[in-house]
Amino acid sequence: MAQYIVGLTGGIGSGKSAAADAFRQLGIKVVDADWAARVVVQRGQPALEQIATHFGADVLLESGELDRAKLRKLVFEQDSERRWLEALLHPLIREEIKLALESATSPYAILESPLLIESGQDTLVQRTCVVDLPEELQIARACARDSNAPEQIRRIMAAQLPRQERLQQADDVLDNAADRASLESQVQTLHEQYLQLAQLTRQQQ
Numbered sequence: 001m002a003q004y005i006v007g008l009t010g011g012i013g014s015g016k017s018a019a020a021d022a023f024r025q026l027g028i029k030v031v032d033a034d035w036a037a038r039v040v041v042q043r044g045q046p047a048l049e050q051i052a053t054h055f056g057a058d059v060l061l062e063s064g065e066l067d068r069a070k071l072r073k074l075v076f077e078q079d080s081e082r083r084w085l086e087a088l089l090h091p092l093i094r095e096e097i098k099l100a101l102e103s104a105t106s107p108y109a110i111l112e113s114p115l116l117i118e119s120g121q122d123t124l125v126q127r128t129c130v131v132d133l134p135e136e137l138q139i140a141r142a143c144a145r146d147s148n149a150p151e152q153i154r155r156i157m158a159a160q161l162p163r164q165e166r167l168q169q170a171d172d173v174l175d176n177a178a179d180r181a182s183l184e185s186q187v188q189t190l191h192e193q194y195l196q197l198a199q200l201t202r203q204q205q
């Protein structure tokens, strides 16, 4: 496991991927929880079978892969179904994340996760960085990206920590209300701090 891990979190459409790309450009290994969530439900994985048994074979595409759009609709319309899915997937996602972090060789690593705090993945990290922006801008960007209805995005946001509660958990905040250049220069500043913190941690061991 990389010795110093920074958790990068924020609500749907906040700009986590954009921030993560900027860290990658600086040579930092990024492990993405949404990627791990895809790995654990690939064809042939036991979790995919359990999902098909619980929700019915309708949640599979003809190829046998998960129909993610269908499952997305089902779980964000009913809290109990979302909780069932999370209870199945979160422990598997955590193990996948740990494996990926173990192979990180950069001076520090980033764990990018929309549910870093909600799912307890923050126990895997030394520091929490929150990507923040006003909710209306978050909704507008998330809708534009996925051509999703605002109501769908609001439902997903309702399943995530409210903005203020997330900010209370932050060691660092990336303000993503302005353009990408502004985000990238904030990432550069944090990167320099993280290099120092990672070095201090190594020296103390």
Ligand SMILES: CC(C)(COP(=O)(O)OP(=O)(O)OC[C@H]1O[C@@H](n2cnc3c(N)ncnc32)[C@H](O)[C@@H]1O)[C@@H](O)C(=O)NCCC(=O)NCCS
Pocket (backbone or CB within 6 Å): 011, 012, 013, 033, 034, 037, 068, 069, 071, 072, 075, 082, 085, 086, 089, 093, 113, 114, 115, 119, 156, 159, 160
């Ligand atoms: C419901 C699923 C199939 C929808 O898939 P889809 O490809 O449409 O979306 P994707 O996985 O790319 O997620 C997009 C965004 O939705 C939000 N989101 C996803 N799952 C959740 C959840 N359980 N609670 C709140 N927000 C969520 C996140 O902001 C995420 O970045 C998928 O999100 C899923 O399997 N979710 C449960 C696993 C999970 O909690 N993943 C989040 C990372 S730990």
Ligand SMILES: Nc1ncnc2c1ncn2[C@@H]1O[C@H](COP(=O)(O)OP(=O)(O)OP(=O)(O)O)[C@@H](O)[C@H]1O
Pocket (backbone or CB within 6 Å): 010, 011, 012, 013, 014, 015, 016, 017, 018, 019, 034, 114, 141, 142, 144, 145, 176, 177, 178, 179, 180, 181, 183
């Ligand atoms: N500073 C910015 N200015 C304008 N558009 C931006 C900015 N940052 C991100 N975006 C755009 O907003 C959308 C959401 O950003 P991004 O995909 O990085 O968010 P995310 O937090 O990773 O979302 P999710 O949780 O859904 O994976 C994308 O279309 C992205 O290109």
